[in-house]
Amino acid sequence: MLEIRHLRTLSALRSSGSLVRAAQLLNLTQSALSHQIRLLEDRYQAPLFERKSMPIAFTATGSRLLALADKLLPEIELAERDVARLSQGDTGQLRVALECHTCFDWLMPVMDAFRQRWPEVEIDLVSGFHSEPAELLRSGEADLVIGSPYGPDFTQFPLFRFEILVVMAQKHRLQAQRRLAPSDFTGETLITYPVPEERIDLIREVLRPHGIAFERRTAELTVAILQLVASRRGIAALPNWAIKNYVEYDYVVARPVGEHGLWSDLFVSVPPALADKAYVRDFVSVIREQCAASLDGIKLLS
Secondary structure: OOOHHHHHHHHHHHHHOOHHHHHHHOOOOHHHHHHHHHHHHHHHOOOOEOOOOOOOOEOHHHHHHHHHHHHHHHHHHHHHHHHHHHHHOOOEEEEEEEOOHHHHHHHHHHHHHHHHHOOOEEEEEOOOOOOOHHHHHHHOOOOEEEEOOOOOOOEEEEEEEEEEEEEEOOOOOOOOOOOEOHHHHOOOEEEEOOOOHHHOHHHHHHHOOOOOOOEEEEOOOHHHHHHHHHOOOOEEEEEHHHHHHHHHOOOOEEEOEOOOOEEEEEEEEEOHHHOOOHHHHHHHHHHHHHHHHHOOOOEEOO
16 A cells, blocks of 8 residues: 555655665665565556666656655645644744854755745744854753754754865865875864864864864854965865865865764754754754755765
């Protein structure tokens, strides 16, 4: 029997573009997702998509089921939100603060999509640069923070893992390195956001443990950091999605750190009183869905 979860699986396959990312989006193992697809294909005696196609190319059978998903899933999701509104009275405001300052680029489309789904919830960004966003949660000035987890005082919702790359000017002395080792940073000037050093992954995970001496310079805006890098004032460590266009246009050069790369995990943190609000959980879902579809190289967290 065709079930709602099957339609959600096909929709996730299309939006994420691969079995691996669709499984992450649906919080399934890849083997469980593959098994579900095989059962559907056995039922209809036809493949749902072309194997080894990137992005996924659906067959006529898969496309017909996708058309059904496009028709039914929005209605089901709307009904679920309406039920949540009736049972929980989910109206209010959602003031969002960013620890992850490079998240702004992908956050705006997420907020637009959320407003369409929850027009009665007032969502807005907490303005200004905040070196300690968790304090905004404690003081009640923010309802939600996107960044690293803040411990037992708050409820954490996992988003995704991303790679941090080191960016440098064209013809920098480290450009010849395929991957950067801790010793490569000796004597370099690291350009960062003006946040405590313990919140900077490269410093916390690489430089400090190896006793590497470095200089530090700060800037509040990503574009300002990249301008300083391009003008040879130093190097920076930024998420892969934040620098993609700058690297593609040869404005800067990017290199991974270490044999396995330097990775960081992104979370949504909220006060416990908001954790069960349907609109908060749906906001997290919108982030995961849209980022899985639009950001290269991320790994959804379960």
